[in-house]
Amino acid sequence: MVKSKKKFLFLILCFFTSFFSSVYTEDIFPQKTKSISECIVNLIALLDHECASKRIWASDQLVLLGGQAHKKIMEQYPLAGYRARREMVSILAKNLTPESKEYLLNCIFDIDYGVRNRVSLALVGLCDKDKELLSKIKSLSHKNPEIAKSIQILIKTIVYKKVENELGDLVSPQGGFGFYEGQFQKMLYLQEDAIDPLLEIFVNKDYLFVNIEQQEKEWNAYTIRYLAGEAIAQFEPWMKQKKIKVINALTNMAMNSADSKEEQLREIAMTALYFLGVKQYLQERIAESQMNIKHYEDIIASQKFFVDEYKHKLAESYSELGMIYLRIREGKTGIEMLKKAISLDPRNGLVYYNLACAYSCLNQIEDALDTLEEAVIRGYNDFQWMLKDGDLRNLHNQKRFQEIIKKLQDKAAGN
Missing domain, CATH: 1.25.10.10 (Leucine-rich Repeat Variant)
Known part of the structure; x- marks a missing residue:
């Protein structure tokens, strides 16, 4: 019965195909x-x-x-x-x-x-x-x-669409991103055309991408928002009358974080404002970290007990400050802060990892690889993020980096 039905439908299809073909012909x-x-x-x-x-x-x-x-x-x-x-x-x-x-x-x-x-x-x-x-x-x-x-x-x-595509090209194949020097150089040909798209992509969390493929990948869309915020200050020479509009939008974002998920974007807004000459927000953030550092140093100096706990917190504050300096392209100061963090908490693999990122951003390849190996020795094993992290992209073609990833993958697989 089923075969007869299929045969009947096939004959009907053939008839209509033949009919329309003959009519059109x-x-x-x-x-x-x-x-x-x-x-x-x-x-x-x-x-x-x-x-x-x-x-x-x-x-x-x-x-x-x-x-x-x-x-x-x-x-x-x-x-x-x-x-x-x-x-x-x-x-x-x-x-x-x-x-x-x-x-x-x-x-x-x-x-x-x-x-x-x-x-x-x-x-x-x-x-x-x-x-x-x-x-x-x-x-x-x-x-x-x-x-x-x-x-x-x-x-x-x-x-x-051009701006979306240019930003999309900066996302690593695994979906990661970073703030390494000169990454937006290839976009500068867009000049003033890029300003409105960059601003809208960054500040509008409900932005609808022209390129539908970007919209469908939530993490990719977030990454592109992040990069748009990083990029916008690079276009200051072409802002002219739009500069006030850009500063107002970024200020609103820096001052009004919608939720914890937006916190990283909020810091990027502060960084963009810093490069546009509005330095107060990031300077306040730096001052806050410096106050935390002094607070923990005073506690450590004044008591004999629980010193290790406060050393860990002090190391975190130095690490946070170091990352801020890296974002504003003060790489040497950032590295200095991260090294202080390591001296206080030498077993913290994450701080070593951040230092490796700093070296990579400054294209100090061997230092970056040495420090990354130290991070792994101290327990940092997130090889998936290493592959995603745009800050490490200068290392991706290095044999030593590939060996580090392979060892971590084998270990995760139980080999």
């Missing part, structure tokens, strides 16, 4: 002597058909014909109805030639919103490969307010 090839050129014209005519399936079928055939169809499509475009024009721009976008790319760019001036929407979608994708295309789009203008609005939305979408 008759529309295009009523006479066997038709030339390719005439067939293309007939296919183009079908693009305006009321039946959606016919439009889709004709569009697919024209895509297969590639460049042969482009010239006719561009000739027929001004005379075509809105349905046909929508299909035409999609066809041109799938088989681009230099001529059709230029033509597609001008289709953004189409009076139909649906056409402009399809053109925009195509151009957003093209800009991933063609950096010069954005400049051409930015030079476009139109008196019609709706068309002008479409152009502005297109520019914004392209720029936001």
Whole structure:
């Protein structure tokens, strides 16, 4: 019974496939002597058909014909109805030639919103490969307010996606990030275009990514937010009138942490403000750490008991201060603080790990590897984070680093 049902459904499918194929073919090839050129014209005519399936079928055939169809499509475009024009721009976008790319760019001036929407979608994708295309789009203008609005939305979408992609490229393959020197150098070509996207990505926890893949990975999205905050101060030379807006948004974030999950982003906001000349928030944080250090030093000096407990807390304060100095690119001071932390708590593998990160950020490879090995000896064994941590990316190609990871992996597997 089941086999008979399947066979029946298969026969029905074959019938409809054959029927529609013959109907469409008759529309295009009523006479066997038709030339390719005439067939293309007939296919183009079908693009305006009321039946959606016919439009889709004709569009697919024209895509297969590639460049042969482009010239006719561009000739027929001004005379075509809105349905046909929508299909035409999609066809041109799938088989681009230099001529059709230029033509597609001008289709953004189409009076139909649906056409402009399809053109925009195509151009957003093209800009991933063609950096010069954005400049051409930015030079476009139109008196019609709706068309002008479409152009502005297109520019914004392209720029936001570019910024997302640039930040995404800085995320390690395992999802990690860091604050090593010069990591945003490749983004600077975006200049003033990057400022609004960076700010919105960073301060808006509900930001919706243009690149859907980024949105779907929660950790990746958080990492990109982190990096956006790190990057924004690098664009100060292009901020001009926007600088006040940026400072206000960052100040609001630095002062109003929504929850503990946002605490790290809050510190990044303070760091960005520091580089933009508003140093008070990070200086207050430094002063707080220094007060903690003095407090614990006084306690240690004044009592004989429980000294080890306070030494551990003092080491944590030095370590925290060291990491702050690293964030503001005062690497030598940061390393000095971390070394003090180690002298107070020499068995703390985490402090050694942070020091290894500091050396790596400063590209002191051998010191970083030596210190990382010391961290492992003292019990730091989170090899998954080592692979994620952007601060250690300078070590990833080093044989010694790979050996450290291998040993930890083998140990975790019980080998």
